[in-house]
Amino acid sequence: MPLPQLLDHLKKTAALSQVAGLIAWDQEAVMPEAGAGQRAEQTGVLASVIHGFNADPRVPEWIDQIDKSSLSAFDLRNVEEAQRNYDRATRIPPRLAEESAKAASEGQRIWAQARAEKDFSKFAPALKRNIALRREAAACLAGPGEDLYDCLLDEFEPGAKSAELLPLLESLRPGLVALREKIAGKSAPQPLSGHFAADAQLALARKVAARIGYDFDAGRIDTVVHPFCSGNGGDVRITTRTDEADPLNCLYSTIHEVGHALYAQGAPDPYMPAADYCSMGVHESQSRFWENQIGRSRPFMDWLYPAMREVFGDLSAPGPDELYAAVNTVHSGFIRTEADEVHYNLHILLRFELERELIAGTLEAGDLEEAWNSRFARDFGEVVPDPSLGVLQDVHWSIGLFGYFPTYSLGNIYAACLDKAMRRDMPGRDTMVGAAETQPILDWMREKIHKRGRLLPAPQLIEEATGEAPSAQPLLDYLEAKFGALYDL
Amino acid sequence: MPLPQLLDHLKKTAALSQVAGLIAWDQEAVMPEAGAGQRAEQTGVLASVIHGFNADPRVPEWIDQIDKSSLSAFDLRNVEEAQRNYDRATRIPPRLAEESAKAASEGQRIWAQARAEKDFSKFAPALKRNIALRREAAACLAGPGEDLYDCLLDEFEPGAKSAELLPLLESLRPGLVALREKIAGKSAPQPLSGHFAADAQLALARKVAARIGYDFDAGRIDTVVHPFCSGNGGDVRITTRTDEADPLNCLYSTIHEVGHALYAQGAPDPYMPAADYCSMGVHESQSRFWENQIGRSRPFMDWLYPAMREVFGDLSAPGPDELYAAVNTVHSGFIRTEADEVHYNLHILLRFELERELIAGTLEAGDLEEAWNSRFARDFGEVVPDPSLGVLQDVHWSIGLFGYFPTYSLGNIYAACLDKAMRRDMPGRDTMVGAAETQPILDWMREKIHKRGRLLPAPQLIEEATGEAPSAQPLLDYLEAKFGALYDL
Structure with missing residues (x-):
């Protein structure tokens, strides 16, 4: 047999x-x-x-x-x-x-x-x-x-071709650059200030995780240097970290990993490859959706604000509106992992462009720093002061990881596509999010994404889930609407 | 090659x-x-x-x-x-x-x-x-x-033969029974009473563990239902448990597992079989030595008493002498895992005798309860009230573990042999133990046992370490001296 x-x-x-x-x-x-x-x-x-x-x-x-x-x-x-x-x-x-x-x-x-x-x-x-x-x-x-690069890409994003990815990702650039430039002229909101005890941060992290559906009977949370999620089925563990000057790092890193974990806990089978996650891009769409479209949304602040006051006592933000501004601060910066929603994909586009050229052989390794710096200036309008803030910031290429970076932006694009479709399917979503009653949201995602495993290639999975072929437009629309309102553009 | x-x-x-x-x-x-x-x-x-x-x-x-x-x-x-x-x-x-x-x-x-x-x-x-x-x-x-039983025994105690083990273990019985009977007529000392917070117990456990040489850079301690030690070389983990009515359970279970862990942390190589532990009996000698010959000794109370007061506040025992009596309470009981040093080996002798007969086929499984109860009455002078307190108390036989029980008593015998030899080699040992300055004790054990790995069969290893072929006499002498003084026999 x-x-x-x-x-x-x-x-x-x-x-x-x-x-x-x-x-x-x-x-x-x-x-x-x-x-x-x-x-x-x-x-x-x-x-x-x-x-x-x-x-x-x-x-x-x-x-x-x-x-x-x-x-x-x-x-x-x-x-x-x-x-x-x-x-x-x-x-x-x-x-x-x-x-x-x-x-x-x-x-x-x-x-x-x-x-x-x-x-x-x-x-x-x-x-x-x-x-x-x-x-x-x-x-x-x-x-x-x-194409050689496509063979590397295929490991993380099965079936993806850079010829198709390129126009999809590149179509983000003009809109992101324009948005970045408009925001640069505006004053930034007040960040949260104060001392935030690690224990209180972890208590909040657990509360949020359980609230949005993470099953602690099938997982656990621990602290590490670089947070990640690991495991399958009945044993999916998340990790987080705390910085006592900044409660948002622990909070959003936890929500991000919970997004990954919900996908893994929702897989239809813990062993079969057809039941495994569709692609890294789709995995990232799950983490980013919960982190950004839910966790950094205005409605969520109605639940988060009192929850934060409960664990931390007084907050420097006087109310949910100011908290909303604080968790969505846009600031130009050199480091990808610290980037906000506006800048993040510009970081990825830069790396995607450079790593394709490196693998194609049209850019020599020795010339990479110069290429990085000139293109960074082009997209971000800033001069990289030293390579630790530029070409040397990410571990990926040092361990031979090429073809991985674009999956981060695919995740953001897919998250926005799913968000758009879900809002259409679920008119009362803001009310649910405002009370952190997110079970219907998770149910939608379970049905449309988690239960489908690896049955379809990522673009088809997203198309079946949303009724539209994936494009960058929903992400641009989402960012322009959100930050247009926040920064009064 | x-x-x-x-x-x-x-x-x-x-x-x-x-x-x-x-x-x-x-x-x-x-x-x-x-x-x-x-x-x-x-x-x-x-x-x-x-x-x-x-x-x-x-x-x-x-x-x-x-x-x-x-x-x-x-x-x-x-x-x-x-x-x-x-x-x-x-x-x-x-x-x-x-x-x-x-x-x-x-x-x-x-x-x-x-x-x-x-x-x-x-x-x-x-x-x-x-x-x-x-x-x-x-x-x-x-x-x-x-012999079939010897083939099973060999898995845990390589090279051991029941024909040799039998006289060694049986020579314990008369002395133990006599000691048990003499103590039975005496009044028991005051046990510790009070509430002992789990956190404080774990703090004490960590303190004791580190103090007697457990390397926390190469291990960790967690709580479980049934404590054990696991791992090799640079990663040897111990586990413990707490009972807030009884601080001694956590304390001595921790010291016991630290004894095992010191052996594993002291192995000359983490991979090679020749560097692995000699036998289960020798492994048990390490845990029992630290638990009993050190941890339940009168000198150790001089360090332990103030250490316990520091974490628990007032103790019901007024001083180290009363603590010494409390940690060495002898009471007749049905359960092996709760037995004191006097009764413990009688439990093992009973099981060793019965499992040999079961494997030899001279005792039928269906007759085991009756055989257990009559022999328990013979050795302990008590009637087993129900099989959960008798023949059904241990998990071992239910999972097919035959030939394992005698290694517990071998451990106690070897521990006493090592203790006797060490006292001879190290006249100032009581003073060290009184201050919990036990590095020389660990060094001695490293040299004589840990570093030898599996180079010799257990009896030869003990003989080389102590200068005498292993016998039950040092254990009987130790028990008679200790409990004779404690119970004024």
Whole structure:
């Protein structure tokens, strides 16, 4: 029975991947410091075991023997994903995989040093090596005439092509630049000031998380240096961090990770690849939707303001309107991860443009700093003072992660598409959000996105959910309406 | 190069076993409830992967090719252990392993139910099945003429033979029974009374743990239902529990697990089997030594009494002498895990005797309750009121664990042997313990036990450490001196 055998094998592979995810969570959240050496060994061995499962020669044999015409849509996708994972696992030679892992680990170390020393030239050779290795890997994966960058992109955004992504993302730029320029002339609202105890922040984070549907019986929250969400099905863990001068960091980082977690907790099956998340872009749409379209919306302030006063006592913001302004402050800045909704996608567009050129070979690693700085000036109207605030700010390229950045902007675009469609379907949404009675919102998302797993490619999934092909317009409309009102443009 | 290949394989196998240990820890300490189903799946797949590593057909090939005469003692033991693990993994047919795992899981469920209902007859068929399966497994492992029970014992106490263990353990009985009877006529000291906040208990537990050498940079402490210690080398985690009516439970359970943890943190290598713990009996000697010979000693009270007052405020015990009496209360009881030092080994002797007969087939599963009760009356002078306080109290047999119980008493015997030798080597020990300046004690144990790993069988290891073949006399002498003075016998 080749199908049950294949599905059983996929289930076991997924269970092992869950273990890999768990030990990665453990490392960041609870592992004692001296465990690092053994954890690296454990992680490496487990990765090679999982690779062996993906590359198991019985997989293509089972697939050959399966009558595809008799399969449900769900199982057909399982078979396709098994083939895809088999191909990815077998096409890249072990030597290249090993060299890439080593280059990533060294690259990260060199990058951290170069960033500390604010010296891009120290990082350029490691970057060059990563690019060469990723090009080599892409060439192993590429079909005839396939673009190398698309092969890398495909890992995070299955089926996406940069030829289609480019116009979609680029159509954001003029509107964002115009909005940024208009806001730059306006005075910024008062930020929240005061001391916000870490315990109180975590209590608020738990309250918000539970309120918007995060199931603590199937998860937990811990503090880490860089927050993330991990796990599947009945065990989806989120992490957060606190800064006692700024309660918004913990709050919105938590809501963001809860958005990811709701997607993972809502998957129709914890093991089958067809039930897994559709793409990184869709995953990011879930986190950004809850973070921005819900968590930074004016109605949500009606619930959030008293909730914050309850845990923190008096707030420097006199009421929900001022809190709304404070959580939506727009300020020009150099760092992507600190960027507001207006600037964020301009950061991504810059990286998408540069990494395509790096992989295509039309931009040399050694010339990247200059290219970064000139294009940053073009989009942001500011001069980058040093590379730690510019080309050296992100870890991604240092570990060989190319093709990942655009998924952040896809997430923002998809979130706005979903938001638009949901508002149409759910006229009373603002009232629900004002009371943080968000179950119908989660139900909508479960139905339209979570339960669909990986059945469709991301653009089709969004189109079926919203009734429209995804475009940047809903995001631009949302940003212009929101910040137009906030900044009296 | 067969040796490096074998050692690399052993290292990978150990790393995977560490992952299995970690996810077991996670399950008890931090996993959300709804993760149980996936965790069972993950645990099963990982166990079968580890089995595959142990049973890898290259292992005997490598071993064949290695010139044993050229090996260091350490590597010779690594090779022997690889062979032992290969034999254990390949001699038991997969069908039997699977059936045993299923019977263990069902057995535990049935046992819990039977215990709740206080009805041994409900459990007897599951017990009978476990015995049959363990006999079958033992027969797969047995050499010509080898005793079946010894094959089971060997898993926990490598090389031990019940023919040697029997006189060693049985030589405890007369002295213990006599001591128990003498104490029974005396009045018990005042127990500690009051309310002891869980937070304060955990603060004390951390303080004691760090004080006696537990390295928190290479470990952590969490609360669970049934405390245990898990991990190796740089990541050795302990667990504890609190009962707000009784601070001694948390305190001594923590010291006990720290004893195990010190052994694991002191191993000369985190991966190699020759560096692993010698036997379960030796492991237990480490936990019991710190718990009893140090933690329940009169000198330790000079440090513990003020430390307890510091976290709990006033104590019902007026001074260190009364605290010493309170932590060494002797009371007859039915439950092994609540037993004091005088009664504990009588519990073990009873189980050792019964499980040997069960495996030999001279006692039928269905007759176990009657046998338990009559022998309990013989050793403890009391009538078991119901099987939840008798034959159904321990989980071990329900999950097919036979041959494990005697290692508890071996631990107590070895701890007393080590204590005697250490006192001889270290005349100022009481003064150190009085100030909880125990580094020299740990250093002694590191040198004599921890650093030796699995180089020698347990009896030889103890003999080399103490200068005497292990016997029950030091334990009897220790108990008679301690409780003779405490109870004015």
